[in-house]
Amino acid sequence: EDQVTQSPEALRLQEGESSSLNCSYTVSGLRGLFWYRQDPGKGPEFLFTLYSAGEEKEKERLKATLTKKESFLHITAPKPEDSATYLCAVQGVRTALIFGKGTTLSVSS
Amino acid sequence: DGGITQSPKYLFRKEGQNVTLSCEQNLNHDAMYWYRQDPGQGLRLIYYSQIVNDFQKGDIAEGYSVSREKKESFPLTVTSAQKNPTAFYLCASSDTEYGYTFGSGTRLTVV
Secondary structure, three states: OOEEEEEOOEEEEEOOOOEEEEEEEEOOOOOEEEEEEEOOOOOOEEEEEEOOOOOEEEEOOEEEEEOOOEEEEEEOOOOHHHOEEEEEEEEOOOOOOEEOOOEEEEEEO | OOOEEEEOOEEEEOOOOOEEEEEEEOOOOOEEEEEEEEOOOEEEEEEEEEEOOEEEEOOOOOOEEEOOOEOOEOOEEEOOOOOOOOEEEEEEEEOOOOOEEEOOOEEEEEO
C-alpha cells in the first residue's frame, strides 16, 4: 500500500535557524515526489517535483532532496513568512497523489 | 489568468440535505481531483477523473458523488449518506507532468 509519513508534525524555529523536514514514503513505481506549501484556509501551493534518487531542487531558502526511501525539505535561514504547513505527496502507479499529514512550521522573529 | 475556481468558499448543510460544491478550471487539464482535509489528517482522496465522462472512486468515496460532463467542470455532491461531512474540500487539476494545481477550497459545516 502506498504510504507517506512526514515528521515532525510541528516544528518551531527562530528566524535564521536552519532545519529539515522529513518525508518517508512507500510506493509502487515512484513516478514523482511532490512538495507543497499550504497557508491556513487556503489551497496547497506547488513547490517542487522530484523524480529520481539523488535529485535536488532549490527555490529561495528551500531545498528538496530525494533518496529511494525519503525526501528532505531543507530550510536555510528561515524567515517568519516561511511559516506554513508543508505537505509531501507521492505519485505511484495510481494517477492520484497520496499525501502525508504535513509538517506545520512556525518561525518566530 | 489560468487557475481553478471553487465555490462557494463557505457552505452550511443541514442534516439530511445534499449539497454540491463547484470546481471549474481553465487550465485545459484532462485530470481533476477532489480531496477532503480534516485537522491532523492530511489530504484524503474522494474521487478523481482522468477524462470527460469517466471517474474513479478514491479512498473515501462513500457518501459522495461526482460528474464530469465537461472538461472544465468537476462538481462534487455531498449526500445525506455522508455522516461526518464537516471538512475543508479541495479540488485540483493536473497535466500529469507538473503536479497538481489546487483551488482555494470550500469549507463545509453541518448545522
